[in-house]
Amino acid sequence: MDHFLYRNGALHAEDVPVAEIAAAVGTPFYVYSTATLTRHFQLFDEALDGMDHLVCYAMKAASNQAILRTLADLGAGMDVVSGGEYARARAAGVPGDRIVFSGVGKTRAEIIQALEGGIRQFNVESEPEMAVLSEVAHGLGKVAPITIRVNPDVDARTHAKISTGKSENKFGIPISQARRVYADAAALPGIKVIGIDVHIGSQLTELEPFEMAFRKVAELTQTLRTDGHEITRLDLGGGLGIPYARSNEAPPLPADFGALIKRTVGHLGCEIEIEPGRLIAGNAGLLVSSVIYVKQGEDRQFLILDGAMNDLIRPAMYDAWHDIVAVEEPEPGHEQVAYDIVGPVCESGDTFAKGRMMPKLQAGALVAFRSAGAYGAVMSSEYNTRPLVPEVLVKDDHFAVIRPRPTFDEIISRDTIPEWL
Numbered sequence: 001m002d003h004f005l006y007r008n009g010a011l012h013a014e015d016v017p018v019a020e021i022a023a024a025v026g027t028p029f030y031v032y033s034t035a036t037l038t039r040h041f042q043l044f045d046e047a048l049d050g051m052d053h054l055v056c057y058a059m060k061a062a063s064n065q066a067i068l069r070t071l072a073d074l075g076a077g078m079d080v081v082s083g084g085e086y087a088r089a090r091a092a093g094v095p096g097d098r099i100v101f102s103g104v105g106k107t108r109a110e111i112i113q114a115l116e117g118g119i120r121q122f123n124v125e126s127e128p129e130m131a132v133l134s135e136v137a138h139g140l141g142k143v144a145p146i147t148i149r150v151n152p153d154v155d156a157r158t159h160a161k162i163s164t165g166k167s168e169n170k171f172g173i174p175i176s177q178a179r180r181v182y183a184d185a186a187a188l189p190g191i192k193v194i195g196i197d198v199h200i201g202s203q204l205t206e207l208e209p210f211e212m213a214f215r216k217v218a219e220l221t222q223t224l225r226t227d228g229h230e231i232t233r234l235d236l237g238g239g240l241g242i243p244y245a246r247s248n249e250a251p252p253l254p255a256d257f258g259a260l261i262k263r264t265v266g267h268l269g270c271e272i273e274i275e276p277g278r279l280i281a282g283n284a285g286l287l288v289s290s291v292i293y294v295k296q297g298e299d300r301q302f303l304i305l306d307g308a309m310n311d312l313i314r315p316a317m318y319d320a321w322h323d324i325v326a327v328e329e330p331e332p333g334h335e336q337v338a339y340d341i342v343g344p345v346c347e348s349g350d351t352f353a354k355g356r357m358m359p360k361l362q363a364g365a366l367v368a369f370r371s372a373g374a375y376g377a378v379m380s381s382e383y384n385t386r387p388l389v390p391e392v393l394v395k396d397d398h399f400a401v402i403r404p405r406p407t408f409d410e411i412i413s414r415d416t417i418p419e420w421l
């Protein structure tokens with residue numbers, strides 16, 4: 001459920017007409033709903049009720065300071081994957097002891113940054129990383145709390161580019177080698193192993209792969225405890241999918257995910273962390289764009305938008321489907337037209353949808369991409385020197401620009417010309 005509904009013939013973000021934001025900000029822009037972000041965070045939090053737990057928002061999904069602050073104020077922790085994200089989380093007021101650091105390629109500089117700034121735990125993904133982390137922490141006179149990310153060799157049955165839990169993926173250590181790696185970890189002076197981490201992929205639309213992974217983690221917990229390790233924390237990752245096409249998808253709910261966690265690892269008495277990103281931010285955001293031209297091709301009609309692949313890359317990168325709706329509510333029984341919906345960028349890949357049935361639209365009409373809140377603005381670029389798409393946050397009947405559109409001068413002045421020119 002989200003808070004983007006038609007009212008009086010116009011699409012609203014909570015109580016604000018989307019067209020009103022477009023008039024104030026210009027298009028394209030992203031708009032997020034505070035109520036939706038809040039609701040999604042709380043669904044996860046409530047799903048783990050009765051267990052000692054922390055919901056660490058995977059902030060790579062959408063990392064604007066205002067979004068982070070909204071979630072942090074509700075008690076969210078953060079899952080970060082870079083020094084930049086760590087700095088963003090801290091700048092938004094998230095204390096170090098609510099930040100977990102994931103990622104396969106943490107640099108020494110990032111490790112030092114997190115150790116000095118404060119960290120809940122590092123999710124270690126390889127033996128070389130473990131050695132460097134121990135050495136750096138020891139050198140600073142610290143002991144870094146860690147979990148080790150295991151790769152359970154489970155097929156998440158999702159898009160290949162966002163599947164992470166198969167043995168061929170770059171993530172984590174093979175679960176078959178876990179006992180030896182945990183034994184090695186116990187001997188290192190700069191780290192303290194406190195748990196196990198797993199994350200098998202993103203946009204999972206069924207629970208079975210999670211179930212297989214969590215059962216393997218439960219079994220490993222028992223084995224490692226028998227080996228003498230204190231396993232007190234399980235980080236079970238994120239990955240729960242969202243319905244991108246409203247008409248025919250119904251992925252499992254956070255409550256189902258929580259019940260699965262209780263059923264599979266609840267008996268172990270561990271503190272539970274989860275790292276949802278997409279399900280918190282995805283349906284909390286729209287990308288709003290204007291039709292520049294309606295162009296008649298030989299055998300198809302093109303809807304040319306002012307939004308492009310640089311603003312929302314998911315269709316080009318993952319063949320992703322986004323529901324695209326007219327901001328002005330179509331009349332009942334309106335005429336439908338099949339459009340190829342494209343952006344202005346000089347690449348055929350700049351295509352959002354082909355043959356999409358839409359109400360008949362004119363130049364100047366506003367359209368909204370649903371479910372664009374996660375992996376949308378964060379993956380945007382200034383390709384074609386198109387200014388980074390602005391972001392807006394709505395709360396009830398008011399809105400604020402939370403990232404302005406840069407001017408051409410601002411973009412150009414980031415470049416510097418060497419003195420020999």
Ligand SMILES: *Cc1c(COP(=O)(O)O)cnc(C)c1O
Nearest residue numbers: 058102202238239275276277278
């Ligand atoms: C990307 C990622 C997540 C979040 O995945 P979602 O599908 O957005 O929920 C969580 N944990 C790790 C380690 C990730 O890389």
